[in-house]
Amino acid sequence: MRLATTRAEVRDWSAAVRAAGGRVGFVPTMGFLHRGHTSLVEIARGNATHTVLSIFVNPLQFGVGEDFDRYPRDLERDLRIAREAGVDLVFAPSTAEMYPDGEPWVAVVPERGADRLCGRSRPGHFRGVLTVVAKLFGIVSPDVAVFGRKDFQQLVLIRRMVDDLQMPIDILGGPIVREPDGLALSSRNRYLSDDERLKALGLVGALRECVRLFEAGARSAETYLAALHKSEEVGVSLDYAEVVDPLTLEPVSVVTDGTVCAIAAWVGATRLIDNIVLGTDPLP
């Protein structure tokens, strides 16, 4: 496995792979890798001959007062995990390598779908995400890129960006990887105390209740919203609970196959997100 820290190294490597008839798969991350990330590597490896994983804690997607400074970082550990997962190239650039002029001259700003869910409480977040992902796509030139369904709104907006800006890249979504007790894996879980971790399971319980309601035939979104709000009883503070269309992110009043229940909550000082698709996911 190779480690690259400059854009030029990655461009050359990717061009060589393609010149030899290979196909580049790409998994962008902010590091502190876990099984959620390696599951995406597995999908990338199944859809490409060579796999690139990027590790970059992108300052542009963090708001004032968010956890950019204390976000967990451990490159040595990440390199070990990436190697074991079968990654061919890790791209771990510095902030100066990614933003040589500081604040970018040009950014990718979502016109729709970013004013709700996570976008409402994190203004500018998706501008930061789309800008860095577009830039990484320009550096890596992947044939296929894989994102987790855990960050559902992010996945939808990246699909829209690739479509609207006609980027020739296939986007695949990986399923949410969970702990045995159901908690979705997240680099931010390491902020949780034992007590907070127990409370965080309230989110999983609420989403599971939504699946039960769907299987029992409930179709009014109100019923699902009530179930999601019940998670507050365990002492988490809801940021949002929404029942939305998986393609437009618009709230629905009637739940159908593919509808997504999405939730974000503060557990102590940690903000966690999770979601579940009711029935079948309409996208790859």
Ligand code: AMP
């Ligand atoms: P992050 O490092 O948190 O920015 O995440 C990098 C990628 O991994 C994103 O596409 C996330 O959606 C994905 N990811 C994070 N956690 C999980 C998880 N528990 N299951 C599946 N994908 C995940």
